[in-house]
Amino acid sequence: MVPAVDPDEYLTSTPQRRTVKVKTYSDYASSNILDRHIINNSRAFKLHNSQTNQYKNSFFVETLVLLNHLDDSVVRKQTVESFKQALPDHF
Template structure:
């Protein structure tokens, strides 16, 4: 029936909707949830240096793009199974 209606599986739809909700929360579009309370930004870890030679400077493809993901969040440590299956921990692990 899913193939005849051209639908994704229920599991895929749930993952998609969780990610959409997380994006809305991070963007401040959900008034009931303050993103600063629940989401902690991950520190930037990656730096890229351009190689320079005596006669030419290489052009790295990544120089023209963002080298760090500004929307990366720290995954909170979870001690109990209830917290491991909570919305933020479970969605950030995806």
């Protein structure tokens, strides 16, 4: 009953920008205002602006943020198994 979403409308590639690493502390949970805009790989996706918190905090957007944070060496893996094996090193 829900119409299909055109993937080209929401999954658009974005050019790689400079790599930004968020500073973390072992005894303090910190977040950076730029956290959603960090792009660490050449296969990153553009995040579209939204007015609603439902979209901003949705699984779809959070997944794209996590994918954009991965290093290029992880994203460029040739097989699903090698991608899965490289993931624990980054989380």
